[in-house]
Amino acid sequence: MEKLKFEFVMKSGEDPKTNTICITSITDADQRTFGIPESLQPIRFHEEIIRTKSFQKVKTTLKRRHDKRQVWITLSPELKRAYVDEDGNFEINGYLLEETQQQAPATESLSALTSVLESFVEMRRDIPRSQNLKNLSERFVLEKFTKKTSNGIQWMTAFETECARLGIEEDISKIETLKLFLEDSCLDWYSSMLMKHTVISDWLIWKKSFCDTYVDKGWSPVRYAMLFKYRQGSLLDYALRKEKLLLEVNKTIDKPTLIDLIATGLPNFIADKIDRGSLKNVEDLFNNIRGLEHLVNKRAFDKKTNLENNIKDKNTRERPCRICEKENKGSRYHPESVCWFKNKENNQFKREQIRSVNNSELEIELNEIDSKN
Incomplete structure (x- = not known):
């Protein structure tokens, strides 16, 4: 019996988040391949194929996007009428299919690259929303809002500007991102807003409440x-x-x-x-x-020097006078240079020196008088 080889590929549907099985080409026993245009590839245009047991196996096998299988299917009278006209031309719903040539290496490379890019985009869609927002928030050129921030309205304007720059346009995304830039008691305000309005609400409500709460009307x-x-x-x-x-x-x-x-x-x-x-x-x-x-550094140095001198003088005044201690006069705190007992010793020494000099002169005069007599 005559057979045809159908190529089944799992592709994205009309909604990018959904998948659908498509038939991309048909190959006959002579290894001639006929491409099917994208508009006719979805499986809904191939009712006779859906009724076959082979398709049920394909449906069970293809689970992930870009998975594909080439399956030989025996042509029943219904299948032959659906894909081959009376002259032996391949068709689908009256649309004649064109025989495709073998792809050049460059085209195959381009197709492979396209497939890789589609897989990457699909992986990006699968990343949780919270992780995406956290990564985007790290690119914000904005300080976190705290209770010490003086102008809440100005900060909110800067926040919205950064959201627009990084492509955060949905209300729910702005509300989720706002939490990442709040600290201190501002997080309590955020929790209260969640209980009152939930995260699935209008951004303008959150913005108005934020500005009314943190507007600073004082001086x-x-x-x-x-x-x-x-x-x-x-x-x-x-x-x-x-x-x-x-x-x-x-x-x-x-x-x-x-x-x-x-x-x-x-x-x-x-x-x-x-x-x-x-x-x-x-x-x-x-x-x-x-x-x-x-100039500031010089003045600071001068102040430091004066302070050190004052401390030195203070330490000197607070140290007991050693002269007083030597004279057994107790602990007295004053500079040794002005100590009264030191001056007393100096005066006594001078008087003794003068007295000894005067005695020597008197003795000499007496000796001279005796020698004359």
Whole structure:
């Protein structure tokens, strides 16, 4: 009996998430192969094949996408009428099939590459949503939101900008990603929102609740940013810190105002050495500040030296006077250079020296008088 070889391949259906069995080609006993166009490949167009026992075996065998089998099927009168016309031409529902030529190596390589890419895309679809969002969140250029963040509305705008940049557009994806950027008590707010609205809700509801909760209507952050001044350490570290505080309060602040506010927080002897008219950008101010770091370091060194001297003098005053101890006068705390007993010894020594000198002169005069007599 006459037989035909049908090639069955598991491909994606109309919905990319579903699979369907397709017949891609038919080969006769003379090894002639006839390709079937993609529009007629799905198995639903091959009712006579579905009724065969061979197809049931194929259906059991093909489980994963891109699996394929070539199966010989004996032509029944119904199959022959479905695929071969009265002149021996191969057809499907009146569509004549064209005999295909043997694929060139380059085409085979391209087909293999296409198959690999399709497999990769399928694997990416199988990755859990949470893992995808976690990987994307690592690419966010955004600091986490905490209770110390001063401007919640500004932070939310930056969050939505990063979501748009990385292709996170679905509401549920934004809500899930938001949790990865919350810390401290903000996680309690997130848990409350989950209980009230669930994760399958409108993003605008979450956004409005977030902005209403964390909008800062007080003056405390503004006051802290404006009055923040240099205390110690690096001048550049102070300048960068104040710039961040000011931008957190108002991202649209103009450059001259930003420069003035940073400069007014510097020590006067530092700020007076900077030419205000030459500052066009904040970076110009930073460059000038870096060149004046040595002045702060010198002043810190002088203060350290004075402190060490004061400590040395203090230690000297707190040490018992050894002269007083030698005289058995008890423990008295004063510099030895001003000790009264030391001065007393010096005065006594001088008096004894003077007395001995006077006695020697008197003795000489008496001897001279005796010699004359």
